[in-house]
Amino acid sequence: MEDFLLFLLVGFLAQTVDGALGMAYGVISSTVLLAFGVPPATASASVHAAEVFTTAASAGSHTVNKNVNWKLFVPLALGGVVGGGIGAFVLTSLDGDVLKPFITAYLAIMGAVIIWRATRETRERLFPTRFAGPLGLVGGFFDAIGGGGWGPTVTTTLVGTGQNPRISIGTTNTAEFFVTSAISATFLTALLTGHWEQAEGFSSHATAILGLILGGLLAAPLAGVVARIAPRRVLTYGVGAVVLLSAGYQALRLFGVL
Numbered sequence: 001m002e003d004f005l006l007f008l009l010v011g012f013l014a015q016t017v018d019g020a021l022g023m024a025y026g027v028i029s030s031t032v033l034l035a036f037g038v039p040p041a042t043a044s045a046s047v048h049a050a051e052v053f054t055t056a057a058s059a060g061s062h063t064v065n066k067n068v069n070w071k072l073f074v075p076l077a078l079g080g081v082v083g084g085g086i087g088a089f090v091l092t093s094l095d096g097d098v099l100k101p102f103i104t105a106y107l108a109i110m111g112a113v114i115i116w117r118a119t120r121e122t123r124e125r126l127f128p129t130r131f132a133g134p135l136g137l138v139g140g141f142f143d144a145i146g147g148g149g150w151g152p153t154v155t156t157t158l159v160g161t162g163q164n165p166r167i168s169i170g171t172t173n174t175a176e177f178f179v180t181s182a183i184s185a186t187f188l189t190a191l192l193t194g195h196w197e198q199a200e201g202f203s204s205h206a207t208a209i210l211g212l213i214l215g216g217l218l219a220a221p222l223a224g225v226v227a228r229i230a231p232r233r234v235l236t237y238g239v240g241a242v243v244l245l246s247a248g249y250q251a252l253r254l255f256g257v258l
Helices: 002-021 025-035 040-064 070-091 096-118 129-146 150-160 165-193 202-229 232-254
Strands: none
Touching: 002 025, 002 040, 002 150, 002 165, 002 202, 002 232, 025 040, 025 096, 025 129, 025 150, 025 202, 025 232, 040 070, 040 096, 040 129, 040 165, 040 202, 070 129, 070 150, 070 165, 096 129, 096 150, 096 232, 129 150, 129 165, 150 165, 165 202
């Protein structure tokens, strides 16, 4: 019960921040799961299973609040689906212990990117639609590999190049539903076909997954509203700090300090 309440809180807080910034649900949830000793591929699959539900609710909220650029959404989602599928296939092909150092480094980089984003002040301009597909491809791949990278990759790029922050967050979160669904489908296919040899039983992580889902669902409907009223810079610095601290904790575990 205590684990369920912990992950319920993690899911709620992560989705609240994700709704405000267009990033952080996957990164925060993944770092907590990794801290509990869950293998990287299993952690990523668990987070994406939860995100299928939370991103659907978040997408609905952003759509109602008119935070989505639909011309940008289509190529972004298509690229993300392809990149996410490739990333999930690669992740399930490798031993989780081999990946842990790379995942830790990846999360540290994502934390640094988020902190860097907080220091940026750019004038508003439209992001070129022709680059949306390639951006989605890279974002989807990193998201599958790290269990959370779609928002830090896509949202930071859109906002960093001058796209309206509210539209960037809304479009990114709405496209994420299709990306995370594709990644989850790839994990499921790999599991059912025996391709994912290192998979652990998901029943042992059911409490964490259910907590993440319920916590995220409770916060997701607020995403569109929070995107308009949240103190963006303060939250961005906070997320970056949490991710960097989590990555540091993982690094200490890898080196046997903890």
